Amino acid sequence: MKILITGGAGFIGSHLVDRLIETGHEVIAVDDLSTGSIKNIKQHHKKNGKNGKFRLIADSILNEPLMDDLVSQCDHIYHLAAAVGVKLIMNRPVETLETNVKGTEMVLAIANKYKKKVLIASTSEVYGKILNNGNHRTLKEDTDRLMGPTTKRRWAYACSKEFDEFLALAYFEEKKLPVIITRLFNTVGPRQTGQYGMVLPNFVQKALIGKPIIIYGDGTQSRSFTHVLDVVDALTKLMDEPKAVGQIVNVGNEEEITILELANMVKEMTGSSSDLEHLTYDRAYGPGFEDMQRRSPDISKLKNLIQYEPRYDLKSIVQSVINYYL
Numbered sequence: 001m002k003i004l005i006t007g008g009a010g011f012i013g014s015h016l017v018d019r020l021i022e023t024g025h026e027v028i029a030v031d032d033l034s035t036g037s038i039k040n041i042k043q044h045h046k047k048n049g050k051n052g053k054f055r056l057i058a059d060s061i062l063n064e065p066l067m068d069d070l071v072s073q074c075d076h077i078y079h080l081a082a083a084v085g086v087k088l089i090m091n092r093p094v095e096t097l098e099t100n101v102k103g104t105e106m107v108l109a110i111a112n113k114y115k116k117k118v119l120i121a122s123t124s125e126v127y128g129k130i131l132n133n134g135n136h137r138t139l140k141e142d143t144d145r146l147m148g149p150t151t152k153r154r155w156a157y158a159c160s161k162e163f164d165e166f167l168a169l170a171y172f173e174e175k176k177l178p179v180i181i182t183r184l185f186n187t188v189g190p191r192q193t194g195q196y197g198m199v200l201p202n203f204v205q206k207a208l209i210g211k212p213i214i215i216y217g218d219g220t221q222s223r224s225f226t227h228v229l230d231v232v233d234a235l236t237k238l239m240d241e242p243k244a245v246g247q248i249v250n251v252g253n254e255e256e257i258t259i260l261e262l263a264n265m266v267k268e269m270t271g272s273s274s275d276l277e278h279l280t281y282d283r284a285y286g287p288g289f290e291d292m293q294r295r296s297p298d299i300s301k302l303k304n305l306i307q308y309e310p311r312y313d314l315k316s317i318v319q320s321v322i323n324y325y326l
Helices: 011-022 042-051 064-073 086-091 093-114 153-175 199-208 228-239 259-270 281-285 300-306 314-325
Strands: 002-006 026-030 054-057 076-079 117-123 179-184 213-216 222-224 248-251 256-258 276-279
Touching: 002 011, 002 064, 011 026, 011 042, 011 228, 026 064, 064 093, 076 093, 076 228, 086 093, 086 153, 093 117, 093 153, 117 153, 117 228, 153 179, 179 228, 199 213, 199 259, 199 314, 213 259, 222 259, 228 248, 228 300, 248 300, 256 259, 259 276, 259 314, 276 281
Parallel strands: 002 026, 002 076, 026 054, 076 117, 117 179, 179 248, 213 276
Antiparallel strands: 222 256
């Protein structure tokens, strides 16, 4: 097949490029390189050039004539392009909203024009600040969500991706466009940068050079981390699974850890002498910043659809990031 990946030079997108080319597909990646990087896909870019199995187009997904031409040529679309990372969201809210909302609007409209199958990468952020306790120990796709006020910029990303989901489902229900929505939970691994606030690469980079490992808040907030190669497995299998069409599917790992425990794990595994330092959310992001205390997925739907089981446990995930930065 010929496959289009928006955000194809990004962290997840570049690993998806690797997998699709390995399995014999022709891939076109569109990326404006604002957070993606040529180095993530240089192995394909240099080897194949314009006449091989891979082509990178450094442009915005908001370029409508370009996107119309590319979508018309392709069989499947993986829409990964988005403004991500807490720091980026807090510092550049207009870009976040325009990229995530207008970009998805355009991708869906053009895909519908040619009736091309689309996988939309959404996020666990859409669950908002609901607590994973009581009846919500893990988050299910139909769990009620709770968002913070619009005066808190931190929720702009979550709300933009929430709108993407509503729009994608509307195209499926009204226009019969084949759409799959995946909610990704803290994807990590080689090639991920800590530049935009991603916690694990930040911890690893600081540990390796002996600088203080900065923990926001008291560190009791917990997360579930998923290796990028497990995510790529899930995305490609969902794209090929007819029963996934019209569905929202959590993609993640059920192994949960507090951020303080993660910092200690990184310190131990790197043999680092780094100190652990705490920084309040107010100092990091400004007054009134809100975070989720827990965020752990129920992945039973994913397991039922594609017999998914994560291959990487947390220690192997952390080690893969350490190895990347050594």
